[in-house]
Amino acid sequence: MVKPALPYLDVVRRVKTDTDAPVAAFHVSGEYSMLKAADRRTAGSTSGAAAMESLTAMRRAGADMIITLLRPRTPPPG
Secondary structure, three states, X not given: OEOOOHHHHHHHHHHHXXXXXXXXXEOOXXXXXXXXXXXXXXXXXXXXXXXXXXXXXXXXXXXXXXXXOOOOOOOOOO
C-alpha cells in the first residue's frame, strides 16, 4: 500500500513494475480535504472532475485498488 497516494505516484508505478503483488493506493484525508476545499471555492463546479482526475492518476500509475473517502455520486431519488 502506498500512502499517501498522490505525492507518490512514482512509487506506485515502481512497486507495480518491481513486484507481482497487488498495489493499493491510499487516498488520504488530506487529499480528500483538498478536493472538498476546491469544491467550496468553485461552488461545486469542479466537484466530480478533480476527484476523477485524482483517481485516474492513481489508476494510471498502476494501482490495482484505491482506498478513498470519496463516495460515488448518486442522483437524488424521484
